[in-house]
Amino acid sequence: MSNIITNFNDKTVKYTQLLSDFKILLKKNSLKFTIQREVILETLYKSDKHLTPESLHHLIKENFPELKTGIATVYRTLALLEDSDMVTSLSFGAQGKKYELGAKEHHDHMICTTCGDITEFVDEEIENRQDSIAHELGFEISDHSMQIYGICKNCKN
Amino acid sequence: MSNIITNFNDKTVKYTQLLSDFKILLKKNSLKFTIQREVILETLYKSDKHLTPESLHHLIKENFPELKTGIATVYRTLALLEDSDMVTSLSFGAQGKKYELGAKEHHDHMICTTCGDITEFVDEEIENRQDSIAHELGFEISDHSMQIYGICKNCKN
DNA sequence: GTCGCTGCAAAGTCTTTGCAGAGAG
DNA sequence: CTCTCTGCAAAGACTTTGCAGCGAC
Numbered sequence: 001m002s003n004i005i006t007n008f009n010d011k012t013v014k015y016t017q018l019l020s021d022f023k024i025l026l027k028k029n030s031l032k033f034t035i036q037r038e039v040i041l042e043t044l045y046k047s048d049k050h051l052t053p054e055s056l057h058h059l060i061k062e063n064f065p066e067l068k069t070g071i072a073t074v075y076r077t078l079a080l081l082e083d084s085d086m087v088t089s090l091s092f093g094a095q096g097k098k099y100e101l102g103a104k105e106h107h108d109h110m111i112c113t114t115c116g117d118i119t120e121f122v123d124e125e126i127e128n129r130q131d132s133i134a135h136e137l138g139f140e141i142s143d144h145s146m147q148i149y150g151i152c153k154n155c156k157n
Numbered sequence: 158m159s160n161i162i163t164n165f166n167d168k169t170v171k172y173t174q175l176l177s178d179f180k181i182l183l184k185k186n187s188l189k190f191t192i193q194r195e196v197i198l199e200t201l202y203k204s205d206k207h208l209t210p211e212s213l214h215h216l217i218k219e220n221f222p223e224l225k226t227g228i229a230t231v232y233r234t235l236a237l238l239e240d241s242d243m244v245t246s247l248s249f250g251a252q253g254k255k256y257e258l259g260a261k262e263h264h265d266h267m268i269c270t271t272c273g274d275i276t277e278f279v280d281e282e283i284e285n286r287q288d289s290i291a292h293e294l295g296f297e298i299s300d301h302s303m304q305i306y307g308i309c310k311n312c313k314n
Numbered sequence: 315g316t317c318g319c320t321g322c323a324a325a326g327t328c329t330t331t332g333c334a335g336a337g338a339g
Numbered sequence: 340c341t342c343t344c345t346g347c348a349a350a351g352a353c354t355t356t357g358c359a360g361c362g363a364c
């Protein structure tokens with residue numbers, strides 16, 4: 001009966017597609033396709049997690065030690081990707097943002113305050129209701145985000 | 158037909174009540190009731206807006222110029238109030254948090270991306286649905302927040 | 315009086331920017 | 340070749356902390 005969909009493990013967008021979109025985006029804006037930019041996109045894609053700029057930088061240094069990627073480039077590329085709506089950022093209580101690939105289907109987040117784990121979900125009913133509310137208040141909706149905080153299944157044990 | 162409630166202009170909690178709660182809280186933890194702490198609470202109460210630590214500090218300097226309140230004290234007091242669940246903090250896209258008195262009824266936020274204005278609202282249907290979702294996923298919900306981004310009525314004109 | 319609180323300034327984080335050399339187109 | 344990118348380090352923005360004197364209780 002539930003229409004909740006969780007955890008988008010079945011990647012709906014193939015990496016090749018993503019990369020191609022990225023290249024088109026760059027070309028359109030006369031920007032250059034560099035190894036750093038590719039590596040950042042790839043690392044973001046491979047990781048199902050929500051990454052902070054720093055953790056992303058760490059992952060890159062681990063996986064591509066020969067490439068001396070600076071943290072500044074990570075920030076710059078994330079900003080670029082976010083501007084182009086290819087990634088989405090989330091700001092939770094703590095300081096700093098977390099980024100995730102935004103090409104996936106829209107979804108909301110359930111955040112465990114004990115282990116910090118993030119579960120994604122989508123609920124049609126809420127989505128619809130949000131649209132109605134915005135409409136009733138004369139608000140032209142462009143985006144929304146919802147977070148539920150609490151203790152996850154695992155941490156309850 | 159709508160069950161949306163917006164903008165809590167009718168203050169549900171009187172300041173004297175709030176102040177008294179605060180004093181009890183302080184006493185319980187053998188903390189001291191100082192002018193700075195009172196002024197911070199009062200300013201937060203008087204302003205219906207969502208304040209950043211800096212804007213709160215500004216307001217205090219304006220309204221109580223004789224009191225040399227340091228920004229550090231504002232941060233310290235906000236942290237104390239947040240720990241005690243007397244205020245709630247919101248983190249949006251930009252950096253920094255915004256604080257609001259949390260003694261008010263629970264509500265969500267609709268944020269205008271043009272003028273930055275925040276409208277509060279509550280919708281029963283969404284609240285209920287959130288509880289169900291959490292339950293279905295074996296998640297013990299402690300809190301949640303929802304933001305809708307878009308262009309408000311005024312800015313559309 | 316005691317012990318927590320405050321303002322100040324210094325130190326921390328996290329993020330952005332300036333610049334000269336490297337590299338994509 | 341040109342013009343954007345990159346890494347580095349320095350600068351910024353925001354927040355926290357150490358400390359000596361102040362003030363609530």
